[in-house]
Amino acid sequence: MMQTDVDLRTANTLALPGKATRYLKVAATAQLTDPVLATGRRFILGGGSNLVLTGDFDGLILHMAIPGRRLLGEDAEAWYVEAGAGENWHDFVQWTLAQGWPGLENLSLIPGTVGAAPIQNIGAYGLEVSERFHTLTAWNFAHGDFVSFDHEACRFGYRDSLFKQQGWHLNGRLAITSVVFRLPKAWHANLHYGEVSEELATRAIAAPTASDIAAAIIAIRRRKLPDPTITPNAGSFFHNPIVAPEAAAALKQRHPALPCYPQADGRIKLAAGWLIEQANWKGKTLGPVGMYEKQALVLVNHGGANGADVRRTMAAVQAAVREKFAVDLSPEPVFL
Numbered sequence: 001m002m003q004t005d006v007d008l009r010t011a012n013t014l015a016l017p018g019k020a021t022r023y024l025k026v027a028a029t030a031q032l033t034d035p036v037l038a039t040g041r042r043f044i045l046g047g048g049s050n051l052v053l054t055g056d057f058d059g060l061i062l063h064m065a066i067p068g069r070r071l072l073g074e075d076a077e078a079w080y081v082e083a084g085a086g087e088n089w090h091d092f093v094q095w096t097l098a099q100g101w102p103g104l105e106n107l108s109l110i111p112g113t114v115g116a117a118p119i120q121n122i123g124a125y126g127l128e129v130s131e132r133f134h135t136l137t138a139w140n141f142a143h144g145d146f147v148s149f150d151h152e153a154c155r156f157g158y159r160d161s162l163f164k165q166q167g168w169h170l171n172g173r174l175a176i177t178s179v180v181f182r183l184p185k186a187w188h189a190n191l192h193y194g195e196v197s198e199e200l201a202t203r204a205i206a207a208p209t210a211s212d213i214a215a216a217i218i219a220i221r222r223r224k225l226p227d228p229t230i231t232p233n234a235g236s237f238f239h240n241p242i243v244a245p246e247a248a249a250a251l252k253q254r255h256p257a258l259p260c261y262p263q264a265d266g267r268i269k270l271a272a273g274w275l276i277e278q279a280n281w282k283g284k285t286l287g288p289v290g291m292y293e294k295q296a297l298v299l300v301n302h303g304g305a306n307g308a309d310v311r312r313t314m315a316a317v318q319a320a321v322r323e324k325f326a327v328d329l330s331p332e333p334v335f336l
């Protein structure tokens with residue numbers, strides 16, 4: 001049922017205040033076909049864990065709650081597993097592991113929903129969801145039909161996809177209803193990320209199963225990242241900047257400890273958390289908004305913050321990093 005003037009504070013993990021003129025919880029795909037939803041401003045909301053609510057939203061919030069998870073099929077090489085857009089991401093990952101279909105374990109404990117995962121191509125500990133993505137289905141409001149996107153059509157990049165590039169997400173053009181993942185039967189432990197193998201070593205696990213990796217990653221995340229139900233946050237607040245190799249080499253000369261991650265295209269990814277820490281922003285606060293004391297890349301609401309407070313701290317951090325390193329940080333969450 002459509003609601004009006006709905007408070008969104010509990011619908012975004014930064015706990016920022018703001019009201020939506022209209023709000024509808026979408027628990028079934030068929031609800032989306034109502035033509036009344038196709039007019040006016042619209043935003044598709046998942047778990048609200050990658051969102052900066054800058055104030056009231058004069059439009060319609062569609063809060064995706066479509067459930068369902070099942071094995072769609074399998075062939076000699078892989079299992080194909082489908083989930084509704086409203087499924088909680090972490091619960092879905094743990095369920096696939098319990099079913100004996102490994103492959104998503106490195107993405108354990110990422111907040112948010114299944115439907116949101118492909119939009120910013122969530123990634124952690126050496127894996128991006130694009131590596132396990134098969135297809136998705138979405139409702140196209142302008143055309144009044146369901147469309148399917150395969151891997152190529154999604155144009156995935158680092159924390160990026162077609163849905164972000166075209167502004168489709170921000171404009172509520174499509175509502176993703178379900179996602180199919182391809183989980184290869186030939187499973188290999190993905191231990192590229194040093195911290196994961198270190199955690200397994202301290203647990204004396206030499207040949208980890210997918211569940212061992214999930215447990216290690218859950219422990220690492222719990223140690224380093226604030227629980228949004230206690231300290232409101234939106235995960236990493238900035239992208240790790242990707243710069244030309246010459247720029248990285250020049251910075252490295254002046255700052256030998258600079259972490260550098262070479263990319264497939266020859267460019268170099270820098271660690272925004274390191275840059276922010278070196279710019280003295282780790283654990284620092286401006287008004288009610290600061291950068292987390294255990295992970296400088298995570299912006300936290302210490303209580304009572306609004307969208308303007310977030311913008312102020314964001315700008316101060318960007319200015320400090322620009323001043324010290326001449327590197328521009330771009331925010332990862334969507335601003336509404």
Ligand code: EPU
Nearest residue numbers: 124125126235236238239240259271273274277295296297
């Ligand atoms: N670092 C610091 N100080 C800090 C934070 C980090 O010096 O305060 C250094 C670390 O020592 C390390 C490097 O920066 O050398 C990278 O740090 P970390 O391994 O914690 O990862 P990250 O680059 O800060 C990224 C993702 C996270 C993901 C982790 C693990 C982005 C924007 N963030 O963070 O994703 O969990 O890697 O794979 O790519 C998210 O997107 O919300 C998120 C949490």
